[in-house]
Amino acid sequence: xxxxxxxxxxxxxxxxxxxxxxxxTSAGIYIGAIPGLSVTMAVSILISFTxxxxxxxxxxxxxxxxxxxxxxxxRSAILLNIPGAPSAxxxxxxxxxxxxxxxxxxxxxIGTVMSVVGGFVGIVVLALAAPWVSEFALKFAPRDYxxxxxxxxxxxxxxxxxxxxxxxxxxxxxxLIAMVGLDPMTAQGRFTFDTVMLMGGIxxxxxxxxxxxxxEALMQLHYLGVxxxxxxxxxxxxxxxxxxxxxxxxxxxxxxxxVIGALPGTGGxxxxxxxxxxxxxxxxxxxxxxxxxxxxxxVAPESANNAAIGGAYIPMLTLGxxxxxxxxxxxxxxxxxxxxxGPMLMIETPHLFWFxxxxxxxxxxxxxxxxxxGVRIFTRLIECPRGVLIPLIIVxxxxxxxxxxxxxxxxxxxxxxxxxxxxxxxxxxxxGPIILGVILGGLMDTSYRRAMISVQDSPIRFVGxxxxxxxxxxxxxxxxxxxxxxxxxxxxxxRAGG
Amino acid sequence: xxxxxxxxxEVGFAVVLVVFSIAALTQSYRISGFEGLSSAGVFPxxxxxxxxxxxxxxxxxxxxxxxxxxxxxxxxxxxLPPRVLGYMGLVVAYGLAIGWFGFVxxxxxxxxxxxxxxxRLPWHQALAGSAGALLIIVLVFRYGFRxxxx
Numbered sequence: 001x002x003x004x005x006x007x008x009x010x011x012x013x014x015x016x017x018x019x020x021x022x023x024x025t026s027a028g029i030y031i032g033a034i035p036g037l038s039v040t041m042a043v044s045i046l047i048s049f050t051x052x053x054x055x056x057x058x059x060x061x062x063x064x065x066x067x068x069x070x071x072x073x074x075r076s077a078i079l080l081n082i083p084g085a086p087s088a089x090x091x092x093x094x095x096x097x098x099x100x101x102x103x104x105x106x107x108x109x110i111g112t113v114m115s116v117v118g119g120f121v122g123i124v125v126l127a128l129a130a131p132w133v134s135e136f137a138l139k140f141a142p143r144d145y146x147x148x149x150x151x152x153x154x155x156x157x158x159x160x161x162x163x164x165x166x167x168x169x170x171x172x173x174x175x176l177i178a179m180v181g182l183d184p185m186t187a188q189g190r191f192t193f194d195t196v197m198l199m200g201g202i203x204x205x206x207x208x209x210x211x212x213x214x215x216e217a218l219m220q221l222h223y224l225g226v227x228x229x230x231x232x233x234x235x236x237x238x239x240x241x242x243x244x245x246x247x248x249x250x251x252x253x254x255x256x257x258x259v260i261g262a263l264p265g266t267g268g269x270x271x272x273x274x275x276x277x278x279x280x281x282x283x284x285x286x287x288x289x290x291x292x293x294x295x296x297x298x299v300a301p302e303s304a305n306n307a308a309i310g311g312a313y314i315p316m317l318t319l320g321x322x323x324x325x326x327x328x329x330x331x332x333x334x335x336x337x338x339x340x341x342g343p344m345l346m347i348e349t350p351h352l353f354w355f356x357x358x359x360x361x362x363x364x365x366x367x368x369x370x371x372x373x374g375v376r377i378f379t380r381l382i383e384c385p386r387g388v389l390i391p392l393i394i395v396x397x398x399x400x401x402x403x404x405x406x407x408x409x410x411x412x413x414x415x416x417x418x419x420x421x422x423x424x425x426x427x428x429x430x431x432g433p434i435i436l437g438v439i440l441g442g443l444m445d446t447s448y449r450r451a452m453i454s455v456q457d458s459p460i461r462f463v464g465x466x467x468x469x470x471x472x473x474x475x476x477x478x479x480x481x482x483x484x485x486x487x488x489x490x491x492x493x494x495r496a497g498g
Numbered sequence: 499x500x501x502x503x504x505x506x507x508e509v510g511f512a513v514v515l516v517v518f519s520i521a522a523l524t525q526s527y528r529i530s531g532f533e534g535l536s537s538a539g540v541f542p543x544x545x546x547x548x549x550x551x552x553x554x555x556x557x558x559x560x561x562x563x564x565x566x567x568x569x570x571x572x573x574x575x576x577x578l579p580p581r582v583l584g585y586m587g588l589v590v591a592y593g594l595a596i597g598w599f600g601f602v603x604x605x606x607x608x609x610x611x612x613x614x615x616x617x618r619l620p621w622h623q624a625l626a627g628s629a630g631a632l633l634i635i636v637l638v639f640r641y642g643f644r645x646x647x648x
Contacts, residue, residue: 049645165559169515169552175545176522183538190529190542214589221582224616387617392631394589394612395605398596399635403645408597411648415593419586426577427511445541452536459535 007354010056011362017060021359024064025366031065032072032088034384037393039069040435041216043329044208047336048400055337055352060359062333066326067363070268070305071115071371075378078107078298087268087305090276094290094297101293105375109238110295111302112371114250118303119364121254122261122310127357129262130346134318137343143451143465145319147475149440152321153433154482155263164483166429174437175444177207184442185449197409204332204438206401206410207417211431212325213397214418217390219425224386237372242295249279249296250303257304261311267324268305268312275304310360317341317353320443325432328439504563507573512557519550588612601648606632 011017031042042065050058073088078095091111098107140148153171154164180191181201192198253275260271279290279300286294308324315321320342322328334341339349346353401414421431455461466472481488523546529539570576588611595604609628613619619627639645 049639052644163556163559165552165555169549169556172545172548172552176542176549179542179545186538188529188538190538191525218582218586218589221585221616222579224581385617387615387619388613388627390585390616391609391612394592395609395631395635398593398601398605399639399645399647402648403639406646408648411593411596415589418589422582422586423511423577427505427508441541441545448541449536452540457535 004350004354007351008358008361010351010355011060011359017056017359018362020057020060021064021362022366024061024066025068025363026064026370028065028068028070029072029075029367029370030068030378032069033075033378034389037389038212038216039066039073040208040325040329041212041393042069043326043333044205044212045396045400047205047329047333048209048403050333051336051404055334055339056355058333058337059330059352059356062330063356063359064363064366066330067119067306067309067360067367068370069326070309071112071302071367073305074111074115074302075108078104078111087272087308088301089269090272090301091298091305093276094288094292094294097288097291097293098295098298103293105236106238106242107295107298108375109236109372110242110246111298112236112368113238113243114246114299114303115306115371116364116368117247117250118254118257118305118307119309119360119367121251121303122258122307123357123360123364124310125258125262125307126310126313126360130314130318130353133314134343134346137319139471140319140343141451141465141469141472142447142454143462144472144475145321146444146447146451147472147479148315148319148321149444149447151475151479151482152315153436153440154479163428164485167433170424170429170431170433171437174207174434174439175441176437177202177434178204178438178441179445185446202413203404203410204435205336205404206414207438208329208332208435209397209401210414210417211421211434213393213400214415215421215425215431217393217397218418218422220386220390236375246295246299249283250299252282253278253300253303254307257307258311260304261308261324262314263311267326268308271308271311272301272305275300306364313356313360317345317356318343320345322436322439325435328432328436331439502563503567503570504560504565506566506571506576507578508560508563509557512553512560515553516550516557519546519553522546523550585612585616596648602632602636605635 011021028039028042031037032039043062046062046065047058050061070087074091074095077088077092078099095107095111098104153174154168176191178201180198182188182192182199183190189199256275256278257268257271260274261267276297279294279296283294283296286296288294290297312322312324312327316327316331318341320331320340322331331341339345339352397414397418398411401410402408404410421434424434425431451465452462455465466476523543526539526542526546529542530537531539533539566572566576574580588608592604592608595607598604606628609631610624613624613627614621617624617627636647640647
């Protein structure tokens with residue numbers, strides 16, 4: 001226990017780690033708030049610069065950016081009615097009407113405090129649940145990892161996109177990108193076309209930067225002429241009685257957020273929307289109707305999306321399955337530093353787990369400080385024109401993709417992925433499933449083949465093991481439900497006479 | 499199932515996805531054929547077959563969807579307007595120019611052209627902005643993060 005506490009406070013006592021967490025949180029708030037910059041994009045680019053650092057330093061910065069970024073999206077949602085991040089979409093529904101009534105300051109204040117409350121709930125659940133899940137995950141067979149990875153990818157595809165077919169195509173494309181190079185089990189070339197250049201595979205950071213950075217920058221060209229409406233910001237520190245009044249709703253929403261965040265593949269955006277829906281159902285008589293500036297409509301999503309951060313870390317650290325797109329990118333960072341997230345991480349490197357928990361706590365404290373200060377300068381910065389941001393994103397993406405291997409070919413791959421990603425986005429494809437496919441492709445491939453080798457390539461025995469093992473059976477049923485969800489939904493709708 | 503109107507060029511894009519998936523499936527088969535269920539080519543085969551199935555479904559749904567709304571603009575306005583096409587060309591030229599002229603020169607010119615074109619800044623501001631941004635990038639990444647620039 002004392003050892004765990006020592007690891008927990010490691011980031012608090014080391015001035016460099018403390019400074020990096022503060023810097024990351026502060027930068028994350030701005031990155032999350034500026035429309036056109038996303039947390040996933042920022043963390044993807046960061047990996048390429050921090051891979052030569054000591055792992056704790058790299059993680060401190062990334063945890064800060066992640067925590068600050070999820071919160072930062074709410075700032076532009078409230079002030080400009082433009083959610084800076086997908087997790088802030090629900091925040092804009094009541095946050096902007098509050099700002100239109102001249103209560104932007106109060107909205108930012110309450111939003112900040114409730115984000116911090118949500119963040120702490122997520123951290124407590126992470127600290128309590130992760131060791132238990134990790135111990136349980138030791139019983140997982142390769143086929144279970146295959147099923148879990150498939151569930152994660154399909155959940156992202158089905159919940160965040162326009163249609164399941166598009167989600168599945170995107171995920172399979174990501175898996176295919178991950179297959180390029182020499183097979184790790186037999187050293188046989190896959191999609192290498194006998195060129196040495198492709199034998200090492202395509203670095204996933206290159207794909208991430210291309211799909212998230214360049215594609216997003218090109219998409220922003222459509223909104224060059226959109227000018228945000230300027231807002232005036234008053235005093236933002238909320239009154240104590242207001243905090244106490246909304247605390248029960250915040251705690252309930254945080255629990256929703258942490259559970260949704262912990263589901264592989266679902267993140268703060270879905271958590272926030274579900275929490276908003278919960279608030280609408282559970283708060284019968286809000287002072288202002290929902291959608292017209294109800295404070296409850298701001299409290300619920302803000303608590304939930306930050307609580308989802310702690311939740312997302314649970315499957316990432318214990319199973320090696322990312323909870324959302326950002327944790328998918330952070331998994332990439334851990335791999336680069338020679339660490340392998342999964343059940344053995346808690347046994348082999350427990351310091352990393354407790355350090356992450358301590359760091360998340362620290363980032364939330366910084367969030368409170370930075371969230372309640374500097375709003376006036378902030379309002380000017382988030383009005384930065386897209387015409388200035390877009391070229392900067394492109395140059396940073398070039399620097400980031402080159403930094404991984406100092407190979408100019410990676411820059412071409414990255415730009416190519418960016419252009420392909422642009423067209424995919426135009427036609428309603430999401431980038432999340434592609435990146436999850438790239439990250440999890442290798443795990444799925446090796447898990448599947450190990451599972452097949454263990455049953456001597458017999459598909460009948462493979463299915464028999466899926467059905468006879470309770471855990472595998474449960475995961476198979478869940479996977480089928482995810483795949484069949486749209487059809488079941490339609491069937492249910494027809495039966496109900498809709 | 500929502501039958502939203504098609505986007506301009508969506509049928510063509512779906513066809514490209516199908517063709518790409520067929521090519522991927524063929525290449526996957528060439529890895530190890532149907533040698534065994536745990537061979538190196540099985541997972542690429544599964545992935546590309548999944549792509550082909552979903553691309554086929556996307557194409558079928560796209561063909562069934564109502565045509566693009568009149569007045570909403572065609573492919574050249576909605577999907578690839580001249581500004582996006584031109585900027586894509588600039589980005590590709592920038593990527594190639596890095597190899598020919600080095601990062602600093604290529605990035606400086608790219609930033610300058612972008613600021614003049616997209617941000618519509620006057621010459622002196624665009625020049626100062628691109629030089630300042632480049633200086634910060636070099637200082638932060640080369641000397642702060644110690645990464646090698648292209």
